Amino acid sequence: MDRLSEIGKISIESPDKIVMLVLDGLGGLPHPDTGETELETARTPNMDNLAHRSVCGLLEPISPGFTPGSGPGHLALFGYDPFEFTIGRGILEALGIDYPMEAGDIAARGNFCTADDKGIIVDRRAGRISTEKAAELCDILTAIPLEGAQALITPVRGHRFLLVLRGSNLGPHLSDSDPGRSGLKPERVRATDEASRHAATLVNTWLAKAAELLRDEHPANMALLRGFSQHPDLPSMQDVYKLRSAAIATYPMYRGLAKLVGMDVIPVAIDSTIEEQIEVLRRNFNDYSFFFIHFKPTDAAGEDGDFEAKVRAIESVDAALPKLLDINPEVIMITGDHSTPAILKSHSWHPVPFLLYSKWCRTDETSKFSERGCARGALGRMSTLDIMPLGMANALKLAKYGA
Amino acid sequence: MDRLSEIGKISIESPDKIVMLVLDGLGGLPHPDTGETELETARTPNMDNLAHRSVCGLLEPISPGFTPGSGPGHLALFGYDPFEFTIGRGILEALGIDYPMEAGDIAARGNFCTADDKGIIVDRRAGRISTEKAAELCDILTAIPLEGAQALITPVRGHRFLLVLRGSNLGPHLSDSDPGRSGLKPERVRATDEASRHAATLVNTWLAKAAELLRDEHPANMALLRGFSQHPDLPSMQDVYKLRSAAIATYPMYRGLAKLVGMDVIPVAIDSTIEEQIEVLRRNFNDYSFFFIHFKPTDAAGEDGDFEAKVRAIESVDAALPKLLDINPEVIMITGDHSTPAILKSHSWHPVPFLLYSKWCRTDETSKFSERGCARGALGRMSTLDIMPLGMANALKLAKYGA
Numbered sequence: 001m002d003r004l005s006e007i008g009k010i011s012i013e014s015p016d017k018i019v020m021l022v023l024d025g026l027g028g029l030p031h032p033d034t035g036e037t038e039l040e041t042a043r044t045p046n047m048d049n050l051a052h053r054s055v056c057g058l059l060e061p062i063s064p065g066f067t068p069g070s071g072p073g074h075l076a077l078f079g080y081d082p083f084e085f086t087i088g089r090g091i092l093e094a095l096g097i098d099y100p101m102e103a104g105d106i107a108a109r110g111n112f113c114t115a116d117d118k119g120i121i122v123d124r125r126a127g128r129i130s131t132e133k134a135a136e137l138c139d140i141l142t143a144i145p146l147e148g149a150q151a152l153i154t155p156v157r158g159h160r161f162l163l164v165l166r167g168s169n170l171g172p173h174l175s176d177s178d179p180g181r182s183g184l185k186p187e188r189v190r191a192t193d194e195a196s197r198h199a200a201t202l203v204n205t206w207l208a209k210a211a212e213l214l215r216d217e218h219p220a221n222m223a224l225l226r227g228f229s230q231h232p233d234l235p236s237m238q239d240v241y242k243l244r245s246a247a248i249a250t251y252p253m254y255r256g257l258a259k260l261v262g263m264d265v266i267p268v269a270i271d272s273t274i275e276e277q278i279e280v281l282r283r284n285f286n287d288y289s290f291f292f293i294h295f296k297p298t299d300a301a302g303e304d305g306d307f308e309a310k311v312r313a314i315e316s317v318d319a320a321l322p323k324l325l326d327i328n329p330e331v332i333m334i335t336g337d338h339s340t341p342a343i344l345k346s347h348s349w350h351p352v353p354f355l356l357y358s359k360w361c362r363t364d365e366t367s368k369f370s371e372r373g374c375a376r377g378a379l380g381r382m383s384t385l386d387i388m389p390l391g392m393a394n395a396l397k398l399a400k401y402g403a
Numbered sequence: 404m405d406r407l408s409e410i411g412k413i414s415i416e417s418p419d420k421i422v423m424l425v426l427d428g429l430g431g432l433p434h435p436d437t438g439e440t441e442l443e444t445a446r447t448p449n450m451d452n453l454a455h456r457s458v459c460g461l462l463e464p465i466s467p468g469f470t471p472g473s474g475p476g477h478l479a480l481f482g483y484d485p486f487e488f489t490i491g492r493g494i495l496e497a498l499g500i501d502y503p504m505e506a507g508d509i510a511a512r513g514n515f516c517t518a519d520d521k522g523i524i525v526d527r528r529a530g531r532i533s534t535e536k537a538a539e540l541c542d543i544l545t546a547i548p549l550e551g552a553q554a555l556i557t558p559v560r561g562h563r564f565l566l567v568l569r570g571s572n573l574g575p576h577l578s579d580s581d582p583g584r585s586g587l588k589p590e591r592v593r594a595t596d597e598a599s600r601h602a603a604t605l606v607n608t609w610l611a612k613a614a615e616l617l618r619d620e621h622p623a624n625m626a627l628l629r630g631f632s633q634h635p636d637l638p639s640m641q642d643v644y645k646l647r648s649a650a651i652a653t654y655p656m657y658r659g660l661a662k663l664v665g666m667d668v669i670p671v672a673i674d675s676t677i678e679e680q681i682e683v684l685r686r687n688f689n690d691y692s693f694f695f696i697h698f699k700p701t702d703a704a705g706e707d708g709d710f711e712a713k714v715r716a717i718e719s720v721d722a723a724l725p726k727l728l729d730i731n732p733e734v735i736m737i738t739g740d741h742s743t744p745a746i747l748k749s750h751s752w753h754p755v756p757f758l759l760y761s762k763w764c765r766t767d768e769t770s771k772f773s774e775r776g777c778a779r780g781a782l783g784r785m786s787t788l789d790i791m792p793l794g795m796a797n798a799l800k801l802a803k804y805g806a
Binding site for chain 2: 029030065066068069072083086087092348349351371376
């Protein structure tokens with residue numbers, strides 16, 4: 001049974017609106033002094049009031065114990081099983097800088113590194129050189145010619161760069177040259193299928209020339225590549241759900257993930273507030289039936305270990321919520337792609353609070369939007385994969401399954 | 404997607420410790436006089452206090468409504484899907500008596516039975532003859548010669564024995580000779596694949612000779628065989644989780660199940676108390692990163708229908724719990740492999756109370772370790788298969804999945 005095609009068979013097109021508001025890294029862990037999580041600490045009268053009129057639960061983004069990266073976390077939100085659909089590291093890097101990939105391109109994540117005189121890697125990040133320095137080095141590498149293909153190099157941030165291999169008949173199934181730790185030599189890139197042999201040859205040629213060109217640089221005297229990948233061929237939200245969908249996201253990576261599933265991206269500035277994102281939604285309300293709003297500051301604060309900043313970020317969303325309610329979409333879902341507890345300073349495996357509001361949601365007894373409140377919700381602990389069908393159903397966009 | 408290999412890719416080796424304490428048959432049903440289950444009746448201040456600092460839920464060992472045998476129940480605890488990995492009846496019998504199986508051996512469960520003069524089975528258990536009598540009969544059968552193979556016979560308990568067929572090129576895919584009920588003749592053993600034809604011939608020869616040799620015995624004048632199986636080839640806990648794992652179990656079958664997934668077995672006497680098992684854990688604490696403690700008396704009392712004995716068994720574990728807490732492992736999980744309600748005198752399908760304690764567990768509001776308390780836990784009702792990844796995550800032994 002192909003789950004998405006089964007959903008496709010019963011999806012109904014209609015003008016009713018579904019809004020998915022994603023507070024990145026929403027879930028948290030208790031502050032040691034208070035025993036309350038970020039979301040429990042935040043004053044959220046509007047979300048609490050909405051939770052009272054909603055059905056709530058805790059979402060398992062991938063599977064219990066699995067900590068999702070941003071790619072799998074968002075695929076799951078959109079209903080695409082991250083065990084079935086994978087997004088390569090190289091592609092994610094390209095999405096993150098809005099790189100204009102073309103059909104057949106292969107993307108890889110590059111690191112500038114430091115090697116000793118025997119070619120052994122002593123620092124995989126070349127002392128974390130500046131983005132400016134990396135840009136200079138990328139200029140040098142741009143000169144490398146390849147027979148019948150182009151190697152396009154773009155600096156990303158610090159020691160990171162993006163390599164895009166463009167040419168015909170290039171297979172993406174290549175092993176990493178980056179051995180993943182220092183004390184080793186870089187590995188020769190191997191094709192893991194016949195169709196990727198030519199690409200492997202080109203990449204190894206490129207790596208050898210890059211090492212030559214960088215030889216006298218310091219500390220970044222070598223380049224490593226990993227995560228070779230092509231644009232994944234995902235069915236679109238239009239195909240699966242018959243939704244005209246739009247993404248309102250401030251960061252390129254999330255806009256890129258939305259594009260992968262065929263969403264239109266409505267441009268907003270990287271420093272837009274959530275009020276401004278909601279205003280953009282209001283202005284485009286009639287043109288779409290699904291809106292994905294991505295809110296980044298909750299995750300950024302969590303990653304920084306800044307409990308208070310995460311609390312304030314949540315409160316800023318709460319303050320803006322009435323503006324969203326005024327627009328009156330038929331379905332509102334609020335959740336995150338994963339937890340990012342400030343105390344862990346990283347993504348985590350903990351399930352994520354979820355509320356779904358609609359006229360037809362069958363409310364439960366949860367009247368506080370929080371980890372503990374949602375744990376008592378009528379949805380219990382459920383898979384993130386299921387929220388799209390649930391949102392569709394609550395917008396009366398899913399027909400009866402079977403006669 | 405192969406779930407175990409995906410877990411393998413993100414597992415991290417570290418010295419942090421995970422302890423899985425399995426109270427066999429833990430879950431119960433209410434006593435008709437009090438309306439409280441065995442676990443609810445037991446005074447368990449230490450487990451209740453730990454539950455207060457833990458995250459709780461109810462575990463579904465296989466799938467709702469499925470009553471697990473010990474094999475599937477334990478495979479699920481260790482994270483191996485019992486629908487994917489099966490342990491034959493013969494192998495389980497061999498594990499139960501610590502039989503030294505060799506590669507290629509085929510094991511079968513044997514019954515001595517009573518047949519009438521037409522060869523029709525009138526009692527599949529031969530009036531439940533004594534273990535001593537069965538041992539005499541096994542001595543007789545040991546004399547049966549087979550061309551190019553050995554048939555090794557070992558008494559188990561009462562009318563039960565183990566047959567191990569040892570030789571080269573023996574396939575294990577054989578039907579049972581035991582028809583499963585009286586009033587029928589034993590069936591001819593059939594190979595269900597080409598590779599098992601030779602084994603089928605040997606077994607049928609053996610069965611015919613056994614019937615001849617037992618003809619004048621009474622009441623055990625025939626032998627039945629079922630559950631032909633070979634040692635299953637399971638990936639080890641080391642391979643999947645990068646855990647150095649140890650089993651502290653008093654009964655051979657549970658030690659055998661632990662060995663199947665590559666655990667070291669630390670010897671303990673069959674009459675060891677739970678305090679003694681915990682003391683063994685303490686002495687070996689630095690040598691392993693995962694400990695499986697198996698506690699049998701809860702299941703034994705449940706099978707006997709002895710509600711009070713099961714209550715006392717649970718209380719004995721509660722009394723020993725502070726010794727385990729003193730050792731201070733990073734993660735403690737307490738649960739059972741299935742329910743064994745005293746009122747049913749057997750394994751049952753009811754989900755099993757579960758608690759997971761760690762510094763990072765995100766506690767819920769459960770402060771009583773019981774069926775009803777765990778039903779309100781933040782984990783809700785979850786698959787037993789997921790507790791290993793969850794325990795790994797809580798020991799910070801699982802890296803992020805996907806970029």
